Amino acid sequence: MSHWIILPIVLPLLSGLLLLMGRSSALLRKRLLSLLSTLMLLPLALYLLYLSSDGDYQVYALGNWAAPYGIVLVLDRLAALMLVLTALLALPAVWYASRGDDARGRHFHALFQFQLMGLNGAFLTGDLFNLFVFFEVLLIASYALLLFGGGRARSRAGLHYVLLNLAGSSLFLIALGVLYGVTGTLNMADLAGKVAAAEASEAGLLHAAALLLLLVFALKAALLPLYFWLPTAYSAASAPVAALFAIMTKVGVYAIVRVYTLIFGAQAGLLANVADGWLWPLALATLLLGAIGALAAGKLRTLVAYLVIVSVGMLLAAVSLHTPEALAGALYYLLHTTLVSGGLFLLAGLIRHHRGPAGDHFITAARMLQQPPLGILFFIGAVAVAGLPPLSGFVGKLVLLTAVPAGEQQAWFWAVVLGSGLITIVALSRAGSRLFWKTDESTPAGHRLDPWQLAPTLLLVAVAPLLLSLFARPVMEYTGAAAAQLLVPEGYVAAVLGSEAPLPATILQGGVQ
Numbered sequence: 001m002s003h004w005i006i007l008p009i010v011l012p013l014l015s016g017l018l019l020l021m022g023r024s025s026a027l028l029r030k031r032l033l034s035l036l037s038t039l040m041l042l043p044l045a046l047y048l049l050y051l052s053s054d055g056d057y058q059v060y061a062l063g064n065w066a067a068p069y070g071i072v073l074v075l076d077r078l079a080a081l082m083l084v085l086t087a088l089l090a091l092p093a094v095w096y097a098s099r100g101d102d103a104r105g106r107h108f109h110a111l112f113q114f115q116l117m118g119l120n121g122a123f124l125t126g127d128l129f130n131l132f133v134f135f136e137v138l139l140i141a142s143y144a145l146l147l148f149g150g151g152r153a154r155s156r157a158g159l160h161y162v163l164l165n166l167a168g169s170s171l172f173l174i175a176l177g178v179l180y181g182v183t184g185t186l187n188m189a190d191l192a193g194k195v196a197a198a199e200a201s202e203a204g205l206l207h208a209a210a211l212l213l214l215l216v217f218a219l220k221a222a223l224l225p226l227y228f229w230l231p232t233a234y235s236a237a238s239a240p241v242a243a244l245f246a247i248m249t250k251v252g253v254y255a256i257v258r259v260y261t262l263i264f265g266a267q268a269g270l271l272a273n274v275a276d277g278w279l280w281p282l283a284l285a286t287l288l289l290g291a292i293g294a295l296a297a298g299k300l301r302t303l304v305a306y307l308v309i310v311s312v313g314m315l316l317a318a319v320s321l322h323t324p325e326a327l328a329g330a331l332y333y334l335l336h337t338t339l340v341s342g343g344l345f346l347l348a349g350l351i352r353h354h355r356g357p358a359g360d361h362f363i364t365a366a367r368m369l370q371q372p373p374l375g376i377l378f379f380i381g382a383v384a385v386a387g388l389p390p391l392s393g394f395v396g397k398l399v400l401l402t403a404v405p406a407g408e409q410q411a412w413f414w415a416v417v418l419g420s421g422l423i424t425i426v427a428l429s430r431a432g433s434r435l436f437w438k439t440d441e442s443t444p445a446g447h448r449l450d451p452w453q454l455a456p457t458l459l460l461v462a463v464a465p466l467l468l469s470l471f472a473r474p475v476m477e478y479t480g481a482a483a484a485q486l487l488v489p490e491g492y493v494a495a496v497l498g499s500e501a502p503l504p505a506t507i508l509q510g511g512v513q
Contacts, residue, residue, distance in 0.1 A: 002051070005060040005075050007044055008083055008120035011037060016113035031098040034109035038087070038094050041116065045083040052080040053478070055485060057495035059126070067126065067496045068187035074126035074496060077482035078331070082123040082254055085335055088464070089247055089342050090116055092456030096346050097240035099453045104149035104238070111148070115141035115244065122251050126496055128179065128186040131255065132172050135220070139165050142248065145241045146233060157236035164229050168219040175212035178205055189496035192262050192489055196269045203270040210264050210274045214256070221252025223316060224286040227309050231293065234305035239349025242301065243342035243460070249308055250338055253315050257327075262489045266322065279320035280409070284416045287313025291420035295427040300348040300360035303431055304341060307385055310420060311337035317413060318400050325403035327483035332476055333396035336468055340384045340393065343460025347377055350457060351435060354447070362434035370449045375436045377461050382428040384465040387421055392468035397421070399476070 015037035019030050051058055058075035061067065094112055102108040118138025125131050143165075147158045180186055182205050183194035198206055215226075222230040230249070234242050256275070264274045290309035297303035311333070318330035348360050351374055358365030368374060380391075387393035401417060404410040468475060485491065 002058055002060070004044070004048060004051070005058055005073050005124065006062075008041060008048070009073075009117055009124065011040060011044070012113040012116040012120065016110045016117065019110035019113060020107060027103060030109045031102065034094055034112060035091075035098060037113060038091050038116070041120075042084075042087040042091060045080070045087045048075055049080040049084050051075065052077050053481075055481065055491075057492060059495055066498070068185045068190035071130060072126040072187070072496060073124040074189075074492065075124065076492065077478065077485050078254070078257070079123045081331065081335075081478070081482060082250075083120055085250075085338055086116065086119050086123070086247055089338060089460070090244060092346070092459050093240040093243040093342065095456040096243070096349070096453050097238075099450055101149075101238050101240050101349075108145070108148055111141045111144050112244070114138075115145065119247065119251065123254060126188050128176055128188060128191070128259075132169070132176060135172070135251070136169060138248070138251070139169070142245065145244075146237050148241060149238055151236075154236045157232045160229050161233045164219065164226075168216050171212055172216045175209045175216065178209040178212070182206055182209070187496070188259070188262055189493045192267075192493050193497075195263055195271050196267055198270060200270065206271055207274060210271060211278075213259060214275050214278060217252045217255040217259070218282070219252070220249065221256065221312050221316065222249050222286075222309055223252075223312060224282050224289060227286060227290070227312070230309060231297075231302050231305040234308065234345070235299065235301035239346050239352075242305075242345035242348075246308060246338050246342040246345065249312050250315075250334060253312060253319070253334070256316065257319055257486065260319075261486045262492060265487075265489060267489060273322070276320060276322075279316055283313045283315075283317035283320060284412060285313070286310075287317060287420050288416050291423040291427070295423050295430075297427065297431075298362055300351060300362075300431055300435065301345065303427060304344045304348060307344070307424065308337075308341050310424065311341065313420075314397075314400065314417065317416075318403070321404060321409070322487070323403060323405065324480065324483045324487055326400065327486065328476060328480040329396060329399035329403050331479035331482055332392075332468075332472070333400060335475070335479075336392040336396045336465060337385070339460050339464040339468075340381060343457055343462075343464065344381050344385060346453075346457040347374070347381060347461055350374060350449070350453060351378075354449070355435070360435070362431060364434075364438050364440050367439040368436075369447065371436055373449060373454070375432075377457065378432055378436070380465075381461040382432060384461070386425050386428055388425075390469055391465040392472065393465065395469055395472045 052075050060073040062071040115138050118134045121134035122131055143162050147154050182202050185191055219226045234245055260275045264271050266272055287310055290306050290313055294303050294306035315330050315334055318326040352360040354368045354370050355365055384391040384393045387397040404413045
């Protein structure tokens with residue numbers, strides 16, 4: 001049992017506690033500690049990615065209590081990929097914040113670390129109750145981060161965000177209570193066996209619990225009709241907080257992928273593929289309406305927030321197809337969209353800072369002194385997020401379009417993806433013309449660009465999609481292996497419960513029939 005697996009949770013936890021104990025005046029020391037802690041997460045996540053790359057499951061039993069009675073952390077290819085993605089996004093975000101955004105209130109860096117702890121824990125846990133616990137950790141930290149710096153807009157957005165997530169948490173607990181009452185366990189591997197072997201008399205309650213969980217995860221992921229909180233919340237947050245929030249919806253997507261392949265997947269007997277009737281139409285509707293929302297946005301931050309919603313629709317539409325090719329393409333696209341969306345939030349912060357009173361609103365204003373570099377960055381980000389060649393957005397969309405089997409689903413998917421893509425291009429073109437071309441004759445606004453804010457923005461907006469495009473083959477090989485591992489859940493069950501543990505016949509038959 002390797003102790004490396006628990007470090008992505010323990011490291012930000014200890015860092016957050018140290019940051020809370022430090023004097024509020026020692027901002028420089030807090031910045032250094034937060035940057036160092038976040039930086040250390042990256043090689044740690046890469047090492048765990050290496051550990052998982054051979055396909056073996058790494059199981060960590062806390063207190064050496066074996067599952068299903070003890071708390072377990074499980075590392076597989078998908079969990080390792082999400083840890084790396086979190087570290088790659090968090091480092092530029094905290095770097096950007098350390099140039100002044102963290103000085104607008106207290107305990108920014110401690111909250112940032114606690115949110116990383118919640119994110120990493122959600123990706124590693126092998127137990128549904130502990131998934132709830134880590135959800136609450138990251139949500140509580142996100143409540144404070146959203147409100148960080150104060151202001152009426154943030155307070156209003158924060159109130160809606162908190163109330164909706166409290167309602168979601170209540171439904172989560174109800175679903176867990178029903179599952180535990182019927183099966184006597186909340187360990188995901190154990191649940192996979194119990195659900196697959198469930199009798200007809202238990203199927204109704206289990207079906208209700210599965211749909212409640214889907215509702216909760218859909219709220220976290222911002223799936224239609226539960227996405228209306230996201231544009232207001234994300235556009236009100238400070239730039240580095242919004243950048244980190246780019247992965248928050250992906251936690252909901254991750255939970256749907258994990259639970260509805262492992263517990264309620266094709267091998268789940270009477271509960272097989274219980275989410276299918278809901279995911280496919282809602283994902284396509286989310287994809288289309290998110291693009292329309294981006295077209296109607298009145299400022300850049302809101303536009304980027306709607307593009308996050310578009311990405312959720314794209315991901316969940318691919319996930320609902322249940323094919324290794326579609327799931328592999330979805331994981332590649334998840335990497336691309338999370339990093340680029342985070343970078344665009346940072347870029348929106350820079351534009352807002354350099355455009356004077358007009359901020360990032362799509363209104364005529366003075367020309368920015370730093371217009372050329374910011375305009376180039378916006379153009380690259382727009383190409384990437386719209387899915388145009390040669391960057392990773394094009395690769396991800398192409399893989400997803402070719403992964404859909406021929407038939408009615410292919411027609412719907414192609415029509416919605418290409419239609420929303422066209423709307424997105426129009427929305428981004430409109431935004432670019434309003435921000436950079438339609439200027440008045442007043443004195444140019446802004447001042448010299450801070451290279452320590454420009455560098456992390458450049459990494460996410462330009463470098464990340466370029467590298468993902470250049471190294472698309474090895475990345476796709478890894479995501480393909482992760483998809484294949486997800487669709488054959490008996491390996492996960494055997495690794496967590498022990499190879500000698502009896503498995504139901506439906507599990508032993510494999511994943512997709």
